[in-house]
Amino acid sequence: MDSMHQPRDGNGQFVSLKTLLDERDEAHRRLHAVEKEQLIDARNVVNNRLNQMNEFRGALEDQANKMVSRELFDTLVEKVSDLQRKQAMWAGGAAVGGFALAPLLRLLGVTAGPS
Numbered sequence: 001m002d003s004m005h006q007p008r009d010g011n012g013q014f015v016s017l018k019t020l021l022d023e024r025d026e027a028h029r030r031l032h033a034v035e036k037e038q039l040i041d042a043r044n045v046v047n048n049r050l051n052q053m054n055e056f057r058g059a060l061e062d063q064a065n066k067m068v069s070r071e072l073f074d075t076l077v078e079k080v081s082d083l084q085r086k087q088a089m090w091a092g093g094a095a096v097g098g099f100a101l102a103p104l105l106r107l108l109g110v111t112a113g114p115s
Contacts, residue, residue, distance in 0.1 A: 009015045068076075 007015045007017070007020055
């Protein structure tokens, strides 16, 4: 190889091909080490995000487990409505019964309160 085509360093000094290859190998090793660290960091970020998503999913599942189903809610509403209708009917019946019973008690001389 003539001196015109022989590689030179930044100062213009001749550099052997072995030296150039060794420097490139070292640069490649450093680059690979940096990329490996970046990959590990990215993997940790992804794993952390997945863990947060799993926690959120678990919170949603816990919340869903504590909720009443629509069928159960509708059944309970119907039962409460039925009980309210019966209570109103009993209250009305007691008022009518008391109204009808009061004159009878007066005729018998029984008073409802203290004399």
